[in-house]
Amino acid sequence: xxxxxxxxxxxxxxxxxxxxxxxxxxxxxxxxxxxxxxxxxxxxxxxxxxxxxxxxxxxxxxxxxxxxxxxxxxxxxxxxxxxxxxxxxxxxxxxxxxxxxxxxxxxxxxxxxxxxxxxxxxxxxxxxxxxxxxxxxxxxxxxxxxxxxxxxxxxxxxxxxxxxxxxxxxxxxxxx
Amino acid sequence: xxxxxxxxxxxxxxxxxxxxxxxxxxxxxxxxxxxxxxxxxxxxxxxxxxxxxxxxxxxxxxxxxxxxxxxxxxxxxxxxxxxxxxxxxxxxxxxxxxxxxxxxxxxxxxxxxxxxxxxxxxxxxxxxxxxxxxxxxxxxxxxxxxxxxxxxxxxxxxxxxxxxxxxxxxxxxxxxxxxxxxxxxxxxxxxxxxxxxxxxxxxxxxxxxxxxxxxxxxxxxxxxxxxxxxxxxxxxxxxxxxxxxxxxxxxxxxxxxxxxxxxxxxxxxxxxxxxxxxxxxxxxxxxxxxxxxxxxxxxxxxxxxxxxxxxxxxxxxxxxxxxxxxxxxxxxxxxxxxxxxxxxxxxxxxxxxxxxxxxxxxxxxxxxxxxxxxxxxxxxxxxxxxxxxxxxxxxxxxxxxxxxxxxxxxxxxxxxxxxxxxxxxxxxxxxxxxxxxxxxxxxxx
Numbered sequence: 001x002x003x004x005x006x007x008x009x010x011x012x013x014x015x016x017x018x019x020x021x022x023x024x025x026x027x028x029x030x031x032x033x034x035x036x037x038x039x040x041x042x043x044x045x046x047x048x049x050x051x052x053x054x055x056x057x058x059x060x061x062x063x064x065x066x067x068x069x070x071x072x073x074x075x076x077x078x079x080x081x082x083x084x085x086x087x088x089x090x091x092x093x094x095x096x097x098x099x100x101x102x103x104x105x106x107x108x109x110x111x112x113x114x115x116x117x118x119x120x121x122x123x124x125x126x127x128x129x130x131x132x133x134x135x136x137x138x139x140x141x142x143x144x145x146x147x148x149x150x151x152x153x154x155x156x157x158x159x160x161x162x163x164x165x166x167x168x169x170x171x172x173x174x175x176x
Numbered sequence: 177x178x179x180x181x182x183x184x185x186x187x188x189x190x191x192x193x194x195x196x197x198x199x200x201x202x203x204x205x206x207x208x209x210x211x212x213x214x215x216x217x218x219x220x221x222x223x224x225x226x227x228x229x230x231x232x233x234x235x236x237x238x239x240x241x242x243x244x245x246x247x248x249x250x251x252x253x254x255x256x257x258x259x260x261x262x263x264x265x266x267x268x269x270x271x272x273x274x275x276x277x278x279x280x281x282x283x284x285x286x287x288x289x290x291x292x293x294x295x296x297x298x299x300x301x302x303x304x305x306x307x308x309x310x311x312x313x314x315x316x317x318x319x320x321x322x323x324x325x326x327x328x329x330x331x332x333x334x335x336x337x338x339x340x341x342x343x344x345x346x347x348x349x350x351x352x353x354x355x356x357x358x359x360x361x362x363x364x365x366x367x368x369x370x371x372x373x374x375x376x377x378x379x380x381x382x383x384x385x386x387x388x389x390x391x392x393x394x395x396x397x398x399x400x401x402x403x404x405x406x407x408x409x410x411x412x413x414x415x416x417x418x419x420x421x422x423x424x425x426x427x428x429x430x431x432x433x434x435x436x437x438x439x440x441x442x443x444x445x446x447x448x449x450x451x452x453x454x455x456x457x458x459x460x461x462x463x464x465x466x467x468x469x470x471x472x473x474x475x476x477x478x479x480x481x482x483x484x485x486x487x488x489x490x491x492x493x494x495x496x497x498x499x500x501x502x503x504x505x506x507x508x509x510x511x512x513x514x515x516x517x518x519x520x521x522x523x524x525x526x527x528x529x530x531x532x533x534x535x536x537x538x539x540x541x542x543x544x545x546x547x548x549x550x551x552x553x554x555x556x557x558x559x560x561x562x563x564x565x566x567x568x569x570x571x572x573x574x575x576x577x578x579x580x581x582x583x584x585x586x587x588x589x590x591x592x593x594x595x596x597x598x599x600x601x602x603x604x605x606x607x608x609x610x611x612x613x614x615x616x617x618x619x620x621x
Contacts, residue, residue, distance in 0.1 A: 008235075011234045012227065012230070012231050015231075019218075023218045045233065049237075050411055067410070078502075078504045101214075130209045130210060131210075131213045133180060151187055155187070155195070
């Protein structure tokens with residue numbers, strides 16, 4: 001189904017197409033299943049309530065719903081830590097007031113220090129390209145950017161990680 | 177080599193061929209990222225339930241005639257009047273009942289040591305958790321230096337003394353006045369189709385009130401957290417295009433004027449805050465917005481975060497549109513105060529500061545060099561800290577009198593170190609608690 005036909009009648013199909021993607025996107029930004037479920041629900045209800053304001057000439061449905069999800073996560077953390085302008089949990093990774101799934105926290109232990117030094121947009125590209133395995137076409141749709149600029153940003157991110165991730169992280173991999 | 181890694185490498189090389197000579201490192205980085213991928217397990221029952229909810233709502237919305245309020249169709253005009261009344265009342269509640277109205281926070285004075293033994297998050301003490309040589313909020317970023325450099329703080333300020341006696345700490349109460357006030361409104365709401373009075377022990381969830389106009393705003397009310405914030409209603413703002421040139425920089429006075437006018441226009445009381453200060457203004461391609469903080473004052477003392485940055489209401493201004501895009505940190509709380517024994521051992525305080533203060537220094541075992549950083553004469557400030565409740569389920573915000581030591585050594589641009597302050601709590605029992613052995617951070621996650 002083409003996303004260009006966006007209306008309430010086929011919102012169920014749009015839901016089926018995006019539910020897992022949006023949940024994963026939010027989960028990678030929150031690291032907490034229940035929070036991700038709440039914010040995913042909020043994202044789809046907001047999208048549905050505001051469907052009339054979606055303009056296909058201004059961008060794809062994918063760009064639009066990812067933007068709603070992104071803003072929903074930002075709003076959530078602003079209320080959690082209302083003096084800090086934060087995009088996701090990475091900016092709050094030293095904050096013990098925030099819930100995280102133990103399994104995810106353990107998996108990220110070795111790399112979290114390095115990922116949190118990236119700008120939120122760079123982290124988002126890592127999330128979408130490496131963790132979600134999305135193509136640049138899909139990423140450009142989700143981020144509302146051109147494919148070329150997404151490729152460029154990802155390349156720069158990898159270069160940054162090459163310069164900042166110390167050998168000890170790679171050695172820990174060998175022991176894993 | 178994994179197919180996905182091969183493809184990622186091809187894409188990276190297509191942009192920067194010079195990276196090819198580091199292929200083995202890049203493979204390790206990508207493998208490490210893949211290994212670290214969180215297990216995102218979506219619950220199929222959640223997917224089904226949300227789908228049913230979404231479909232039901234979509235049908236409901238589709239049945240509403242264009243240009244009519246959905247509640248007209250769902251209920252009747254009576255409800256619409258009630259709803260409009262509610263929104264007006266909600267607005268009135270926010271205007272009238274915020275504790276800061278009148279210019280001062282309500283501060284309830286309690287007995288000595290009323291907050292119990294002060295014991296703050298161990299995680300912020302842990303250098304692994306707070307970032308190597310950094311961590312925490314604001315300017316102290318967990319930035320990793322490309323080369324391993326150790327930092328050594330040395331006190332180089334004037335001599336000072338610490339008098340004996342007591343100092344006042346403050347506790348910020350979350351309270352539930354927003355919830356209570358909204359409940360009063362909701363419980364009197366006659367929906368015709370049901371009687372809300374019959375529902376028991378009801379709580380109000382999050383509320384969003386949006387302006388349906390160009391450059392409109394949304395007010396988000398979170399009764400359970402007793403907080404509210406204002407954000408641009410992005411549906412009504414121009415979308416940023418890839419072809420847009422970077423926004424022009426604005427003079428500081430103009431930025432502050434935009435923020436001040438907005439706060440005045442929307443009736444946000446600033447009596448309990450200091451004048452706005454620009455805290456983040458990169459501009460150009462780096463940022464479309466500038467951040468302004470209006471530092472909070474309690475008993476005429478300015479509040480700081482643990483990194484020594486001023487803490488209060490934050491206003492973000494769009495450089496492109498010369499308009500405010502968000503306001504958060506609007507105080508909706510009441511405060512309690514209690515006296516605690518002051519730390520009087522100056523040597524202990526200086527030793528704590530030279531050890532990095534609240535954020536201990538991380539020391540690389542194989543550092544290529546060590547930089548000495550001088551700390552200047554400290555000032556007394558109030559610092560916001562978080563204390564876990566006994567059941568470890570809740571946290572309370574405590575404002576602790578502390579000494580802030582400025583880092584007076586100038587950094588070269590090549591130095592990946594961003595700390596500008598070191599903070600030391602002035603309550604004796606806190607210093608002792610911080611000097612206890614640090615438990616494994618994983619036990620707190």
